Amino acid sequence: MQYELHFVDTIDSTNNAVKALAQAGASEGFVLIADHQTAGRGRLGRSFYSPSGSGLYLSILLRPEGAIPPASLTCLTAAAAAETALQFGVDCRIKWVNDLYRADRKVAGILTEGGLLTDGSYSYAVVGIGFNLCVPPKLPAELRDIVGGLFDEPVIEQQRHAFLKSFLSRFAAYYETLPEISFREAYCKRLNVFGRAVSFWHGGVQRTGIAEAIDPQFRLLVRSGEELVPLERGEVTFL
Numbered sequence: 001m002q003y004e005l006h007f008v009d010t011i012d013s014t015n016n017a018v019k020a021l022a023q024a025g026a027s028e029g030f031v032l033i034a035d036h037q038t039a040g041r042g043r044l045g046r047s048f049y050s051p052s053g054s055g056l057y058l059s060i061l062l063r064p065e066g067a068i069p070p071a072s073l074t075c076l077t078a079a080a081a082a083e084t085a086l087q088f089g090v091d092c093r094i095k096w097v098n099d100l101y102r103a104d105r106k107v108a109g110i111l112t113e114g115g116l117l118t119d120g121s122y123s124y125a126v127v128g129i130g131f132n133l134c135v136p137p138k139l140p141a142e143l144r145d146i147v148g149g150l151f152d153e154p155v156i157e158q159q160r161h162a163f164l165k166s167f168l169s170r171f172a173a174y175y176e177t178l179p180e181i182s183f184r185e186a187y188c189k190r191l192n193v194f195g196r197a198v199s200f201w202h203g204g205v206q207r208t209g210i211a212e213a214i215d216p217q218f219r220l221l222v223r224s225g226e227e228l229v230p231l232e233r234g235e236v237t238f239l
Contacts, residue, residue: 014037015113079174101148
């Protein structure tokens, strides 16, 4: 895959901009990278705090061929991100399905959006990922016990570009193997959920159980009583 990189200082949301370009016919490989988002978005309609000077926020336009599991692009991105962090000496873990944690602090989040067709293929997909390269300054009070940074010290521009280059390389290497899910082992290896007690919502009911495995569709399988519950989306809370 050939990338076409575009850098901006400030934008409302890189995903919003790239989705508009996708719908207008832009080619696969268009990447928008911002230093600051004024209205960054995460999963489940949440905002993603994206201040200037501490993060790396980007969205990639994809036009994958054939049917793939809906969660596969998110999981591919998470695996590439975790491996990139490890290359830079940072041990990150993935909290199913799409967040990266360093120790107990969130350092990256992923949001995949697009035109999913009835046969399981995409007309287009936009994968957005926001990295907290260091702890953002002036964190809102509600994020101070949640958000962390990949690195302990502020990152200079040269390091920021090196991290971006490495991530995009790893992302492309996995993406180009689709529909083969070559990243499954790497994704599962970095997960922090197996064997842990979790709380989750299923069928409108809050339940608890032990996370056991990831199935071929990247659903989290949770043992709740005698039942093995497959979770397709949503979140789990560690108990």
